[in-house]
Amino acid sequence: MISQSDNKFIGACIRKRNKKFDMNIINHLEWRYACKKFDSNKKLKKDQVDILKKAFNLSATSYGLQPLKLLIVKNDPLKEKLLPLAYYQKQVSTCSHILIICIDTAFGADDIDAYFDREKQIRGVSEAIVGKFRQQLKVVYSKKTQKEIEDSAIYQAYIALGTLMTVCAEQRIDSCPMEGFNAKKLDEQLGLKDKNLRSVLLLPVGFRAEDDFMRKMKKVRKPLNEVIIELD
Numbered sequence: 001m002i003s004q005s006d007n008k009f010i011g012a013c014i015r016k017r018n019k020k021f022d023m024n025i026i027n028h029l030e031w032r033y034a035c036k037k038f039d040s041n042k043k044l045k046k047d048q049v050d051i052l053k054k055a056f057n058l059s060a061t062s063y064g065l066q067p068l069k070l071l072i073v074k075n076d077p078l079k080e081k082l083l084p085l086a087y088y089q090k091q092v093s094t095c096s097h098i099l100i101i102c103i104d105t106a107f108g109a110d111d112i113d114a115y116f117d118r119e120k121q122i123r124g125v126s127e128a129i130v131g132k133f134r135q136q137l138k139v140v141y142s143k144k145t146q147k148e149i150e151d152s153a154i155y156q157a158y159i160a161l162g163t164l165m166t167v168c169a170e171q172r173i174d175s176c177p178m179e180g181f182n183a184k185k186l187d188e189q190l191g192l193k194d195k196n197l198r199s200v201l202l203l204p205v206g207f208r209a210e211d212d213f214m215r216k217m218k219k220v221r222k223p224l225n226e227v228i229i230e231l232d
């Protein structure tokens with residue numbers, strides 16, 4: 001029989017080993033995969049959802065302007081309504097929450113002002129410091145077409161997707177990045193136009209189902225020497 005002190009010792013060894021060998025970021029990234037079927041009985045706890053909200057807000061954006069919003073759907077009937085708009089991909093109806101990454105289509109000078117006002121408040125800097133850059137950025141944005149502004153926001157949405165997927169993996173939360181949905185119809189269904197939003201990406205999150213056919217599949221990746229070029 002294992003004594004209590006042996007038990008403690010074994011526990012400490014496992015923790016040490018986990019730290020050294022398993023619990024590194026590469027291990028987390030190998031653990032994750034694009035989940036095709038979630039266990040619909042397993043739901044994220046509030047603190048797990050809170051971590052994902054914070055991670056979304058911490059994602060880097062160009063100039064820090066954050067032209068994005070995250071919608072979170074946990075209501076089952078609403079998930080079912082979104083299922084056909086995602087071409088019946090079961091991730092959408094079996095997940096715990098659907099994260100919908102949207103761009104702000106009304107992004108403009110007011111948002112640039114809000115950014116610099118916030119910076120002044122948080123960092124305690126004066127208008128003398130930020131004023132010139134504020135004006136420069138407004139000029140840069142005034143020269144962009146609406147399409148250019150939205151395209152630039154879409155790039156930020158993809159960065160947020162990567163941030164969220166990585167944080168999910170580290171938290172042992174399953175996810176599936178998804179472009180495969182009818183964004184126009186989803187925007188109509190959720191009344192996003194009235195909110196000056198456009199959906200770009202879905203990220204259903206939850207916990208993998210026992211019978212998800214992708215669960216045991218090996219990762220398919222090119223060998224490193226085909227994707228990395230080291231320039232001397």
Ligand SMILES: Cc1cc2nc3c(=O)[nH]c(=O)nc-3n(C[C@H](O)[C@H](O)[C@H](O)COP(=O)(O)O)c2cc1C
Pocket residue numbers: 032033034035036089176177178179180181219
């Ligand atoms: C931007 C993007 C969009 C994707 N859209 C879908 C999708 O609509 N449906 C789906 O099942 N998987 C989708 N995937 C998942 C990819 O097929 C998957 O990430 C890829 O095959 C690599 O496999 P892994 O993520 O399991 O390692 C998408 C992935 C990315 C990055």
